[in-house]
Amino acid sequence: MSVVALLGPFGDAIDFVLHERESVSGGVQVGGLGEIGRFAALHLILSAVAIAAAIAVALPAGLYLGHKGRGEFLAIGVSNVGRAVPSLALLAFFLAYLGIGFTNVAVVLFLLAVPPILTNAYVGVRQVDPDAVDAARGMGMTDAQLIRKVRLPLALPTIFAGIRLAAVSVIATATIAPLANVQTLGEPIISPQIYGGAGQLGAAIVVALITLAADAGIGFLQRAVTPKGLKLAEGSQPRRRRLSVALPTRRERTT
Amino acid sequence: MSLLAPIAQVEIRERTGESCVADNGFCPSWIADNYDRYVTPFIEHVVLTVVSVSVGFAIAFTLALIAHRRRWLIGPIAGVTGVLYTVPSIAAFFLLQPITGRGNLTAIVALVAYTLLILFRNIMTGLANVPAETKDAARGMGLTDRQLLWRVELPLAVPEILAGLRIATTTTIGLATLAFFAGGGGLGAQIDAQIFFKSNVVVAGGLAVLLAAAFDLIILRFQKRVTPWQRPAVPA
Numbered sequence: 001m002s003v004v005a006l007l008g009p010f011g012d013a014i015d016f017v018l019h020e021r022e023s024v025s026g027g028v029q030v031g032g033l034g035e036i037g038r039f040a041a042l043h044l045i046l047s048a049v050a051i052a053a054a055i056a057v058a059l060p061a062g063l064y065l066g067h068k069g070r071g072e073f074l075a076i077g078v079s080n081v082g083r084a085v086p087s088l089a090l091l092a093f094f095l096a097y098l099g100i101g102f103t104n105v106a107v108v109l110f111l112l113a114v115p116p117i118l119t120n121a122y123v124g125v126r127q128v129d130p131d132a133v134d135a136a137r138g139m140g141m142t143d144a145q146l147i148r149k150v151r152l153p154l155a156l157p158t159i160f161a162g163i164r165l166a167a168v169s170v171i172a173t174a175t176i177a178p179l180a181n182v183q184t185l186g187e188p189i190i191s192p193q194i195y196g197g198a199g200q201l202g203a204a205i206v207v208a209l210i211t212l213a214a215d216a217g218i219g220f221l222q223r224a225v226t227p228k229g230l231k232l233a234e235g236s237q238p239r240r241r242r243l244s245v246a247l248p249t250r251r252e253r254t255t
Numbered sequence: 256m257s258l259l260a261p262i263a264q265v266e267i268r269e270r271t272g273e274s275c276v277a278d279n280g281f282c283p284s285w286i287a288d289n290y291d292r293y294v295t296p297f298i299e300h301v302v303l304t305v306v307s308v309s310v311g312f313a314i315a316f317t318l319a320l321i322a323h324r325r326r327w328l329i330g331p332i333a334g335v336t337g338v339l340y341t342v343p344s345i346a347a348f349f350l351l352q353p354i355t356g357r358g359n360l361t362a363i364v365a366l367v368a369y370t371l372l373i374l375f376r377n378i379m380t381g382l383a384n385v386p387a388e389t390k391d392a393a394r395g396m397g398l399t400d401r402q403l404l405w406r407v408e409l410p411l412a413v414p415e416i417l418a419g420l421r422i423a424t425t426t427t428i429g430l431a432t433l434a435f436f437a438g439g440g441g442l443g444a445q446i447d448a449q450i451f452f453k454s455n456v457v458v459a460g461g462l463a464v465l466l467a468a469a470f471d472l473i474i475l476r477f478q479k480r481v482t483p484w485q486r487p488a489v490p491a
Contacts, residue, residue: 080425084468086431092447096450168343171343172344203349207343211341215341
């Protein structure tokens, strides 16, 4: 009996996602795969723009700073500050001062995505075995070659953990974009007076599924771009944790 | 008196900084007159954070101690908490409502779920980073497994554990701004109520940032106090 009671709202929500129905306020048809698909498409485009821009800016910056061993305060501090600023507060600040619209929301999401990517790229590069770097220098590699052929591949797990973290938080935050008139999957969540409880729950289910899919997709991409030689080595080493956040290290470990 | 007080406040609001508010500027006088409306959301926010992080820590700590003994559990626990961490909190607030209803309970359950991965991972990292020689020495002194855990491993893991607690706390304060979607109140409700009004956004958002900074400092001070051996040695 309680199982039916539990499934009730969820069943209704799934029905909302699959089939059009009249809105709670009446007059218009809402829900169904067509409308949810449009929301999902804009949700993904918005998120992809923000993440791509953040990668384009933060990844080279993190690699460079890590390679030079400079700007640790900036590279680590940006994450601490980023965590302390709530996404809703950042969005609200942009709305109040710069107004609504796709660009402003994309900038907010970009700002959310930069810290984890920058910090993880920096930490990943710093963690590369100095012996490997020495060996590469001994082989006569230039700085650019060293970053591209040695540091980047060896830092990939940490870098991807950062991108994953950024992607998950961007897709999550894109849900509140309708506050700025950008109709993402948050639209039914923000406007229950039109879409009803089923719309809210249905949109929440789709957002959760998209986030999990994006997380898995990036994990898949990571395996695809990891050089074969590193995958062979992985078998003999303990596996990396799924989402590694850069942490202050307790002490330099000497061996 | 209780009837007259709100009327008096309304009159003050209308008198001071009227044009500033009408122009949607940043109005210190409006803030001075209206700070009282932020008190309750602020307290709600603190309660949400403290309760969620405390419950999350209790669960994560228990899971970590179990996984520390039975290593094969690390993978499954990390996997499940990883999924909980990945599901956006705003989605979780709605996914939980059919089960836990609208209100604080839903908000807290979702926030607790979000802290688990961070705390579990850091406790495990802290325990794993205890030098093998230290453990050997402790065993050589005849410590039992339980004594080893509570007297050697956990104290040495405190910095990583508290680093996790800091991350979990600041993250929770950020996510709690969305708790109003679950009917949990907090500063987010205040931001959402007048999201285009600059003064309101700056005060409510600023309070959330200050709260995060304050908690971060408190935990850092606590860490310094409980790990006196961590104080940097003065160079000779």
